[in-house]
Amino acid sequence: MAQTPHTVRWGILATGFIAQMFVRDLLCNPALRDVSDVAHKVVAVASSRSKESAAGFLEKVNLAPEGVQLYGSYAELVSDPDVDCVYVATPHSHHFQNAMLALSAGKNVLCEKAFTVTASQARKLAETARAKNVFLMEAVWTRYFPSEHQRSGSWSSPGAIGTVYRVIGEWS
8 A cells, every 4th residue: 555655845935046946856756766755845935025026936937826825025934834844045145044034933944055154153053953853954965866976986986087187067
């Protein structure tokens, strides 16, 4: 008998390019990765400017607006009881205050990189997450691509491609 997957209900805090890419990836069919025990659903989107900006975000990621709450402030989003986890995609200079807002509301947080501007900010977020008993993590995608790490590691094996002096990667 197939188990019903646990559905994580996401709130997207900020509507820029990185958030668009994250949501497109988040909503890919988990079965493509042989995952059947978890599913993801975007239930709320907040723009710092307006509900209209949040609505425009839904169009950009081809997400139907039915059932997705739109907010014109981050405080409204983190107050939504239907949000399990908040994805913080603001500029990194604002990560601390936005992640702290979500943590203080008792939300799990996935914060885009760079996590914070200072180590002391990162420590404070971790302390708050522990105190609130919620999950907090920096969104470093490469951590979740073990096959890519293995493949790139084999490229640098002695003689495979020659001597590696420098690697430069770009995101397109």
